[in-house]
Amino acid sequence: MPLQTVGTVIKNKRIQSLYYLLEIYCPSIANQIKPGQFMMLKVSDDRSPLLRRPFSVYKSYPGNHPDKGKRGRLFILYKTVGKGTQKMTTFRKGQKVDLIAPLGNGFRLPPLPSFTSVILLGGGVGIASLYPLAEMVDNRKLSIFVGGKTQNDILCVTDFKKMNSTIFIATEDGSLGFKGTVIDLFLSQLNKFKRNETTYLYSCGPVGMLRALTERVKFKQFICQASLEARMGCGFGACWGCVVKTNHPQTPYQRVCKDGPVFHLKDIVWEL
Ligand SMILES: Cc1cc2nc3c(=O)[nH]c(=O)nc-3n(C[C@H](O)[C@H](O)[C@H](O)COP(=O)(O)OP(=O)(O)OC[C@H]3O[C@@H](n4cnc5c(N)ncnc54)[C@H](O)[C@@H]3O)c2cc1C
Numbered sequence: 001m002p003l004q005t006v007g008t009v010i011k012n013k014r015i016q017s018l019y020y021l022l023e024i025y026c027p028s029i030a031n032q033i034k035p036g037q038f039m040m041l042k043v044s045d046d047r048s049p050l051l052r053r054p055f056s057v058y059k060s061y062p063g064n065h066p067d068k069g070k071r072g073r074l075f076i077l078y079k080t081v082g083k084g085t086q087k088m089t090t091f092r093k094g095q096k097v098d099l100i101a102p103l104g105n106g107f108r109l110p111p112l113p114s115f116t117s118v119i120l121l122g123g124g125v126g127i128a129s130l131y132p133l134a135e136m137v138d139n140r141k142l143s144i145f146v147g148g149k150t151q152n153d154i155l156c157v158t159d160f161k162k163m164n165s166t167i168f169i170a171t172e173d174g175s176l177g178f179k180g181t182v183i184d185l186f187l188s189q190l191n192k193f194k195r196n197e198t199t200y201l202y203s204c205g206p207v208g209m210l211r212a213l214t215e216r217v218k219f220k221q222f223i224c225q226a227s228l229e230a231r232m233g234c235g236f237g238a239c240w241g242c243v244v245k246t247n248h249p250q251t252p253y254q255r256v257c258k259d260g261p262v263f264h265l266k267d268i269v270w271e272l
């Protein structure tokens, strides 16, 4: 059940280039939020910008976490792109932040057999929303594809390296790893995934990336879930400002905030 609550900023620091890591103490949300769900964060106490901004949770530690020092903490990995995210860079230790969460449906986890392969494929800051999934599926066959325009856009790799996973990196300018898009890299590695085994593929990133994935991946081999991004007015289903077209016969237009943000990629009808 979403709740509006107030968290306290523990830390807010620039990690690289345009990317910041915001750490908030907010046990009520840390106890509830699941991989792929998001929060609406009030970025300003005045009216500019007026609307809350949606953010995924990169890491969260519930009240029963073994490391007592981490309990109740949430991390948001964000990229500064406009007024709201610029304002967030001014958040200081001890400052109160108003949050509504948990919102959205979240990722559906793969069924349990330990042979199930799991692929995470993220572009830019989209990889942050996949990190909680990686923590949950760590004991399975996990392959992680991380992409960005340049090496400055490659995120979370240090954390992924601590897991039992195979990591693939692509940059469009070739400054790190494979030169090309993360989709090109993924397609070049397809032979690594057994054709007779269902592979769960989870993705998050820019629309262009998700669209390319839809067009170029055979859905028979992969069950693809994607977390979509959309401009959001309310974040909880009231304004219909975030709709995406799907191939559901009864309800073709679905709200990214309420019916998503996670959808099966095969259900999305890209309109751009
Ligand atoms: C479910 C969800 C989870 C998200 N999680 C994260 C996250 O973990 N980290 C992160 O950095 N960002 C995340 N975003 C995107 C983030 O919400 C936007 O970057 C932010 O709202 C921009 O606010 P702004 O005021 O700085 O930019 P604005 O001034 O509002 O816009 C600046 C530029 O960014 C583009 N933009 C703004 N919002 C979006 C959006 N939602 N999708 C695509 N383009 C947008 C605009 O078109 C414009 O070009 C998420 C979005 C959604 C819907």
Ligand code: FES
Binding pocket: 231, 232, 233, 234, 235, 236, 237, 238, 239, 240, 241, 242, 243, 255, 256, 257, 258
């Ligand atoms: S943002 Fe209002 S319905 Fe989705």
